[in-house]
Amino acid sequence: MSEVAIVGVGCVGFQPILPELSYKELMYEAAVKAYDDAGVDPRKDIDVFVTCAEDYLEGFSIFDEFVPDQLGAVLRHLFTVSGDGLLGLANAYMLIKTGHFDTVVLEAHSKASDLLTLMDVIAFALDPVLNRPLGGHPYYVAGMEMNRYLHDTCTTVEQCAQVVVKNKKNACGNPYAAYGANITLDQVLCSDMCFYPLKKLEISTPADGCVVMVLASEKVAEKLTDKPVWVKGVGWCTETPNLETRDWSKAVDTRLAAEMAYKTAKIHNPRKEIDLAEVNDLFAYKELQHMEALKLCAYGEAGKLTEEGVTARNGELPVNPSGGLLGMGYGLEASGTEKLLEVVLQLRGEAGRRQVSNVEVGLAHAWRGIPTTTGIAAVLSNVK
Amino acid sequence: MSLDKITNPMHVRHWLGDMEADYIYTLGVAGERFFKEIKENGKIMGAKCPRCNIIYVPPRMYCEKCFAKLEGWVDVGTRGVVHTFTVAKIDVDGKKLQKPEIYALIKFEGACGGLIHKIGETTPEKVKIGMKVDAVFKPSFERKASINDIKHFKPAE
Incomplete structure (x- = not known):
């Protein structure tokens, strides 16, 4: 083949x-x-x-x-x-x-x-009989998920905010990014509370x-x-659409999508074998939750790694050197290709001043946003 | 090169259009029974999988784990536990809400799933994951076989 x-x-x-x-x-x-x-x-x-x-x-x-x-x-x-x-x-x-x-x-x-x-269209994706009659901004679903994720993993709000600081800073070096900025942790933490514990600056802007x-x-x-x-492997998976029975702490769809992609790509130890990862960060906590689901670290460990700078552009495992969706902007169904674009440019050595050194294998990941439970992963390499 | 950039899409020459799309959503066999019990008896029902022994709330016709047809209805009571919650401060248009709204997933003992609903008769600071809450039903003459026949859940005494 x-x-x-x-x-x-x-x-x-x-x-x-x-x-x-x-x-x-x-x-x-x-x-x-x-x-x-x-x-x-x-x-x-x-x-x-x-x-x-x-x-x-x-x-x-x-x-x-x-x-x-x-x-x-x-x-x-x-x-x-x-x-x-x-x-x-x-x-x-x-x-x-x-x-x-x-x-x-x-x-x-x-x-x-x-x-x-846009938010009315997203609200229209909720169950028409069980959920939609309650009304409200559909991102309340993200607030609920973040709350449970923090509760179960002991990830802190500061660690989530650090994702925003990192990604917006990375975006400053990306000509394809709409929302690059040099901001402080305090600016993120002091931004408006929208859906407790989710704050305004932790939400990607379209x-x-x-x-x-x-x-x-x-x-x-x-x-x-x-x-x-080279596309070494792709995987996709959808969990139950029901808000009532889905997992509120782990991105299990992304976990299974990644396992499918890793199997084809013969990746056995993602943390060691993947040189950079572009991970869905529609909301700051999602980057952490997705890193764990993609087996880039243990469950509950992503926040700590982010705080320690491991996921910074010059860290041991760069995550979202493009600036992610928080920095590039939320491109709706193009979100996954924003990730893919960055992985291709990095693997070609054409990422300009955000180029990560010595990269051979990259991971692109997408999640279809609220209220979906669809995750997709692709492993790419500049070596056949 | 102009320094004045267009930042409001409404300032570009455009054609304004909207989609008129109205639907009715059939409740189905499981939904019919579920909402009938809420409306007529103020009960929250689940449906049981005979193979997995899982009780699904809200009820449905089939098991999402083993794909068997569900048989048997179970009253799961009206007291549940807050599995997770959020406090929404803005509405769907992004405008600040006068009174923040508390949304939660309420799970029932022995059941898989639960109900997404609002929490009332308390303040956001008092809501915690794991707290017990009771369903507050609208008076029976106001009920329409809708999820909103439950007004909200309130902290259990």
Whole structure:
């Protein structure tokens, strides 16, 4: 079976809003960059196009019908995954693994600024009979989860706040980041309490942007580029959707997604074998909870490691050197591709002043946000 | 290059659109019984898996662990324990709430799951994980077979 490589990347954004571009132009510009990077012509060189979008976030019924033209995919072979961009990566990877396709394009975007009532759409994802009639801002679910996670692990609010300080600082060195800032622990701790114990600065802010990538089979990849980034394994998993019966302390879906990806990638000791991790940090505590689920440390240990600087960009295990979603912005279904983009750039040695030294294996992780329990993980390497 | 950047999307030339989408959500067999018991008898019911011996609250038709069809209804009482909670200070539009709202997952003894609901008749500082709470039902003539037939949960005496 052929190995699978990422051979081209293109990104526009991320910015708090990209007012000058329509969603189609946004996708077009990212696609042009990715095709240029890969050295391909989408009208003849691409076998399949995979896009990732969710109708309610786009404001369209059957949004997948609206995507071919801006990607150069009219009258070509295309489908849309209703999920995070990393799930699109899993599909692209599998297509090439079948041996029937050599080149696949992956696209995910966020035009969050077009959506005037994002929180109403998220609230609409709650159970209509059991939960929705209670009303309220849907992020109360995150407040409840953080509270139980802190209770069970003895993680402190300071340790959660440290995630924000680290990620926003990392984002200062990332031209694709919308919300880089040099802030103090006190600023985070003193920011408005929104959903006790979750504070305002611990919540990622939506951003506009688009990521397009070109994937290729081994034989095509080696012709196209001398810097392929190999997809070594992907995994995904969904826990029960019921708020009432789910685990409120551990991200068990992410745990199983990671185990699936590690098995394919032959990762036996993630902490030692993974050189950098891009982990979902939609809320600061989620970075810690996800690190534990991804087996980068023991349950309840992530807060301490963060406090000690282990997860800093120049630490022993850099986590979210891109700035994460707290620093780059919450790109809705493109969130996973924000992570993927950083891992690719780092493994190519093209991450500029946030480059982590001596990196060979990177981990990209996504979670589909409130109120979901879907986790996706991908292991990548610059060594075949 | 202009120094004046557009920061409000409403200031860009645009077309304003909205989605009209109304639904009814069928309660189903398990939901029908669950809400009927709440409305008519002020009882919170669970459904039991004959294979796993798990009692699910809220009840459903099938077991999410072994996929068996659930059989048998169990009254789990109206006193539960706060598994976790939060105090929401803002509403869905991001506006500050005049009175913060306490949301919690309340679990019932011997049952898997529980109910997401609000906690009332107390102040946020007094709510703790592990505290016992009782369901407060609306008067029967006001009940509509809805989760809101339970007004809230209050600290147990």
